Amino acid sequence: QQQVKQSPQSLIVQKGGISIINCAYENTAFDYFPWYQQFPGKGPALLIAIRPDVSEKKEGRFTISFNKSAKQFSLHIMDSQPGDSATYFCAASSGGYQKVTFGIGTKLQVIP
Amino acid sequence: GAVVSQHPSRVICKSGTSVKIECRSLDFQATTMFWYRQFPKKSLMLMATSNEGSKATYEQGVEKDKFLINHASLTLSTLTVTSAHPEDSSFYICSARPVGQFYEQYFGPGTRLTVT
Numbered sequence: 001q002q003q004v005k006q007s008p009q010s011l012i013v014q015k016g017g018i019s020i021i022n023c024a025y026e027n028t029a030f031d032y033f034p035w036y037q038q039f040p041g042k043g044p045a046l047l048i049a050i051r052p053d054v055s056e057k058k059e060g061r062f063t064i065s066f067n068k069s070a071k072q073f074s075l076h077i078m079d080s081q082p083g084d085s086a087t088y089f090c091a092a093s094s095g096g097y098q099k100v101t102f103g104i105g106t107k108l109q110v111i112p
Numbered sequence: 113g114a115v116v117s118q119h120p121s122r123v124i125c126k127s128g129t130s131v132k133i134e135c136r137s138l139d140f141q142a143t144t145m146f147w148y149r150q151f152p153k154k155s156l157m158l159m160a161t162s163n164e165g166s167k168a169t170y171e172q173g174v175e176k177d178k179f180l181i182n183h184a185s186l187t188l189s190t191l192t193v194t195s196a197h198p199e200d201s202s203f204y205i206c207s208a209r210p211v212g213q214f215y216e217q218y219f220g221p222g223t224r225l226t227v228t
Contacts, residue, residue, distance in 0.1 A: 034215075034216075042221055043116075043118075046216065046218065099161060105154070
């Protein structure tokens with residue numbers, strides 16, 4: 001049972017463009033939604049996270065948009081760069097101290 | 113800050129032997145550490161949750177006698193793959209949750225295990 005559905009599984013964006021990755025969840029108890037960036041052969045790194053009390057969070061070129069009623073959240077990467085080429089995972093957890101449920105991942109390739 | 117290390121980064125072992133992977137939080141204390149397994153081009157699969165000083169909680173389908181987890185201190189957790197077989201070959205990643213934090217967890221760089 002995939003509790004966090006992520007799309008697309010792969011994405012090719014031109015340098016300078018906007019990369020958008022979408023996630024949807026079913027469990028209304030989820031209250032923490034992080035995004036992780038993973039380079040080949042490395043562990044995931046926390047990129048940005050949001051709680052459901054806000055609809056948007058921005059850190060540099062990375063923005064999370066959150067729609068609580070639709071149970072959806074997305075990652076926007078502005079001015080995408082080749083160095084952003086990596087796999088991105090959305091995730092969700094509930095209630096604090098709880099395990100994190102990951103999406104399937106999106107492989108992003110930013111081409112010059 | 114929030115650096116997690118894993119050792120070794122790569123290990124090759126023969127079928128039937130055991131291998132131990134260490135996960136350390138370098139600049140913070142962690143009451144909870146997690147162990148994941150990741151297959152090529154796949155998402156992370158949680159294997160177990162490890163709390164300092166207590167027995168690990170294993171996810172459904174994960175053999176606790178095969179994947180031994182010890183969390184002896186607030187900065188160290190170990191995963192021992194016992195009687196390894198080629199199907200245990202995978203990328204093993206740990207993460208650690210700092211003391212007092214409810215949500216964030218920080219990942220180690222991973223350990224590539226190859227069983228021949």
